[in-house]
Amino acid sequence: MTPMKREMNLISRPVHVLMLCAALLVGQGIFAAPARAQANAEAPEKVWIDGRAEPGIDPDAPLRFSSLANLAAELSPAVVNLIVTYDAGSAHAGIFGAPQRKSRRLAQGSGFIIHPDGYILTNYHVVNGADEVKVRLLDKSEFDGHIVGVDPQTDVALLKIEAKQKLEAIALGDSAHLRAGEHVLAIGNPMGLSHTVTTGIISALDRRDLGIQEENYVDFIQTDASINPGNSGGPLISLSGEVIGINTAINRHGQGIGFAIPIRVVKTILPHLAKTGYVVRSWLGVRVQPLDMRLANSFGLESATGAVVTEVVAESPAARGGLKVGDVVLGFDNDSLDSGVSLRWLSSTAGAGRVVDIDVLRDGERRTLAVKMGKLPDQTIPKIPGRQARVASTNLHPEFGVEVEPLTRSLADELGASGHRGVVVTKVGTRSSANIAGLRRKDVIIEVGNAEVADSSEFDNALNSIVEGQFVRLKVLRDGYVVYLAVRK
Structure with missing residues (x-):
């Protein structure tokens, strides 16, 4: 376990809620993917609004503090405070590792409205084990928050509140083309201080193996915008006024080292959370390790893009599709494995039952294999408080x-x-x-x-x-x- 993994902390309140200690094995890759979800008549076809055509601030114009202030004022009504109640015997309370009294505990986090009908995004760890979720808006009005769906693997949760009027919502942008150095805003509820606005830049992209998740599905955005306990689930916002990430974790021994889930990841799983309450994952059935330049050169490649297969599980979709140990995977379903695009994530968005083309290098020759993705064996269905998930498991x-x-x-x-x-x-x-x-x-x-x-x-x-x-x-x-x-x- 690296020092970074020991020092990572999720940022719901209180500060010591979820100290991360799970090490991720480099090269582990029994890949999983969302499958088509069952229909939910209560959910609209799309539970979020996409980014607008006109940016909030021209990224090429001189940056003025008044511009940031106007942007914060415009978007703050879409940011919410979450007041979460846990029973002392709940899974959340038990994480502290000490005997619990028979009482109820409060924690606070952040979220943001993504649809005028009251759909809200936050982190899974904010609501995990919750007995009750209260949602407080900028105008101090409060609503009961209902958990619609959760995905522990990516630490994402979808909530909904019932309001008589249409609500202010913030658009979801595109995190695929971000660059280090771009200015960002974070709005949230740090230490219970409602609608705190901080600014900073994107410090780096594609941070991985941080120990934030049990499964290494996500490459995180690193930012130096000040985020603290209570910011969990709040939006990281670009100058265009669109959400580019969900603030999730900080390095508690450092300063200005925070991490956010890229919004492209969230938009991929949102339809499944809205319809079934969870993400049914499929299975490829290989283990891989990333290439470095020396290893890439040994395979006759000029760049370290791709992943070499180190194990193929017997009777798996990969085995039936013809993948072999020693194959170098260069592309998956028409996407190349460039820097920051992992095979794990590409396979995790393929969908069970779909046939995908996998481009490999074998014995110096490039070839394309057609592989039918299967369902992930032994998937654990997450428990959703207040909602009986529409699953076929029982x-x-x-x-x-x-x-x-x-x-x-x-x-x-x-x-x-x-x-x-x-x-x-x-x-x-x-x-x-x-x-x-x-x-x-x-x-x-x-x-x-x-x-x-x-x-x-x-x-x-x-x-x-x-x-x-x-x-x-x-x-x-x-x-x-x-x-x-x-x-x-």
Whole structure:
């Protein structure tokens, strides 16, 4: 673990809320990607507004303090303070590592309105484990904040408030073409000081391996704009008046060293958070390491752009698509692996079930492989306070009287079903037809009739094809052995 990783701190209040200690393994790459989300009739097609055509401040004009003041005044109404209540026994409170009294704790963070209907962006770590979220606007009005969706891997959360009137919203810009040295503003709630405005520059781009996240999906923007505990979730704003990042972490032993999540990352996952509440990720199934110049030259490359494959997981999408150890990945889905564009992130936005072209260098020759992305095994579905996520991981089937969940690798090993795909029975109703037929909890259903079922969705489809009142044959794995059961629908 590097000194930087020991010194990183997320910046919700209080200051000691989440000291980061997770080291990231260089070259680790079991890649994951968002899949298409289920529809949510309550969510609009797009829950944010895009950047405006005319910039707030001409970047080529002389910078005046009055210009910054006007920009801050214009955008501050879209920035909110978050007052978060945690039970002493919640996951958030337990992070402190000391015995907790049976009481409630308060923490504060920041957020910003991205749609006039009341959609708000913030950090996941600000609301993780929250019992209650209050949203306070610039005019001191308060609303109950409802958590719509979260993505722990990128530390992003989407909230919503219900207001009678349309709200001031701030546009989301494009962080793909930023340059070090550009001026930025940060607006937030440091130490509980409402709508504090600070300015600075972009100090650097593409900061990675900071220990801020369990998964290294994000290359961060570094800024020297003053941010402190309570700024978490607030906007980092360009002179065009658009959000280019979410302020997330600081180096607590340094000065003027803060980090923000690039807004391009956030815009990629926002539709999924709005529709399903979380991001379903897909799987490529390789480990890679980045190239340096010496290694690049050894492969006959003139620049250190790309990643060399060090492991291909058996039976993974990568293996089925023909990737091999020693391949140098140069492009993914028509994107080149230039500096600051990692294979991990490109694959994480590909989508499960999509076929993508992967450009590789093998034995000195360039070739393109077509790889169909698969679903990430053993994905943990985040808990969303106040909202039951629309997931297919748990399904109640009243016609059978059973509940099932997907068969993960760990469950398969535990239940003697290694190498199989199916669904696990988690509950059987006492008077149900399934119970009468002999179906048991922990049975693994691998076929319904003649149809193989790899997940809950396929299980649903197979059941729907059976006429009510008919018997359907189930192929079940029980303690490692195959059992057939006939169940009346």
